[in-house]
Amino acid sequence: xxxxxxxxxxxxxxxxxxxxxxxxxxxxxxxxxxxxxxxxxxxxxxxxxxxxxxxxxxxxxxxxxxxxxxxxxxxxxxxxxxxxxxxxxxxxxxxxxxxxx
Amino acid sequence: xxxxxxxxxxxxxxxxxxxxxxxxxxxxxxxxxxxxxxxxxxxxxxxxxxxxxxxxxxxxxxxxxxxxxxxxxxxxxxxxxxxxxxxxxxxxxxxxxxxxxxxxxxxxxxxxxxxxxxxxxxxxxxxxxxxxxxxxxxxxxxxxxxxxxxxxxxxxxxxxxxxxxxxxxxxxxxxxxxxxxxxxxxxxxxxxxxxxxxxxxxxxxxxxxxxxxxxxxxxxxxxxxxxxxxxxxxxxxxxxxxxxxxxxxxxxxxxxxxxxxxxxxxxx
Numbered sequence: 001x002x003x004x005x006x007x008x009x010x011x012x013x014x015x016x017x018x019x020x021x022x023x024x025x026x027x028x029x030x031x032x033x034x035x036x037x038x039x040x041x042x043x044x045x046x047x048x049x050x051x052x053x054x055x056x057x058x059x060x061x062x063x064x065x066x067x068x069x070x071x072x073x074x075x076x077x078x079x080x081x082x083x084x085x086x087x088x089x090x091x092x093x094x095x096x097x098x099x100x101x
Numbered sequence: 102x103x104x105x106x107x108x109x110x111x112x113x114x115x116x117x118x119x120x121x122x123x124x125x126x127x128x129x130x131x132x133x134x135x136x137x138x139x140x141x142x143x144x145x146x147x148x149x150x151x152x153x154x155x156x157x158x159x160x161x162x163x164x165x166x167x168x169x170x171x172x173x174x175x176x177x178x179x180x181x182x183x184x185x186x187x188x189x190x191x192x193x194x195x196x197x198x199x200x201x202x203x204x205x206x207x208x209x210x211x212x213x214x215x216x217x218x219x220x221x222x223x224x225x226x227x228x229x230x231x232x233x234x235x236x237x238x239x240x241x242x243x244x245x246x247x248x249x250x251x252x253x254x255x256x257x258x259x260x261x262x263x264x265x266x267x268x269x270x271x272x273x274x275x276x277x278x279x280x281x282x283x284x285x286x287x288x289x290x291x292x293x294x295x296x297x298x299x300x301x302x303x304x305x306x307x308x309x310x311x312x313x314x315x316x317x318x319x320x321x322x323x324x325x326x327x328x329x330x331x332x333x334x335x336x337x338x339x340x341x342x343x344x345x346x347x348x349x350x351x352x353x354x355x356x357x358x359x360x361x362x363x364x365x366x367x368x369x
């Protein structure tokens with residue numbers, strides 16, 4: 001009788017522990033999923049920079065303030081590089097564009 | 102008849118007076134002509150200091166032949182003061198500014214760009230009204246006099262030398278009673294200083310100026326038309342940038358006119 005009770009108690013403990021581990025795993029998965037969703041679909045890092053255009057003599061001709069959102073600061077720098085490249089393609093020959101990040 | 106007169110008469114009779122005078126006249130006139138023509142053909146190398154937001158130095162040349170001048174600013178010689186900027190910048194090889202002034206026909210031609218495409222422009226001949234001062238100094242071994250003038254939004258200071266009595270200078274600066282040895286604007290943003298002067302005609306005058314760059318327009322367009330066309334192109338580029346970047350907010354766009362000319366006659 002004592003052995004039966006001990007076996008039942010051990011089974012309960014094992015089942016409870018397994019269930020707890022599954023719940024923890026679910027919570028972790030849910031958190032991970034939500035985290036991924038947040039970083040992929042909803043970038044919320046404010047990315048603000050200025051594109052400065054200079055003439056061939058080094059004089060400033062225009063400044064554009066650009067505001068957007070990215071995932072993080074590294075992405076913001078890459079985004080600014082990309083926008084500068086985009087602007088440079090359309091510049092007058094000899095003019096240059098740079099950003100301040 | 103004195104002894105001297107007798108001697109001269111004998112001398113001229115001996116060599117034939119007419120031939121002697123002809124040779125003498127020919128020698129004097131040819132030496133005078135060659136001096137005159139060499140003085141009307143010269144090449145001046147100017148060092149340029151662009152004291153802009155990104156200060157830099159470069160070289161330009163003014164070629165003079167008769168009443169024509171060709172100005173070439175060579176960006177291959179440009180060096181920015183900031184070593185880091187100089188090291189990482191994208192150099193544009195072969196990029197030059199070309200400008201020709203025909204002082205007899207009173208015409209100015211030069212090249213600029215509509216985006217990446219060179220355009221030949223005809224500008225109005227600028228008769229600068231110089232105020233010649235009493236100030237003088239020696240620059241590069243030449244006695245120079247100071248003169249000032251206003252042109253298209255900038256006040257220019259020029260030091261010219263009557264040692265080389267030619268009314269020319271760098272870019273569109275001209276009209277003084279001597280060659281401009283040094284010139285700068287009142288804000289000290291742009292400066293030219295002559296470093297080398299050669300008295301010879303350059304082969305550059307053998308080439309048709311309008312072919313210095315290959316342009317789409319066969320006939321030169323007016324400067325006013327060029328400025329309007331470039332402004333329209335830039336507005337289209339800005340609009341396209343916004344269309345292609347809906348994720349971006351373009352805030353304040355600050356636009357300033359830079360360069361040698363800030364304001365034109367047709368602008369209020």
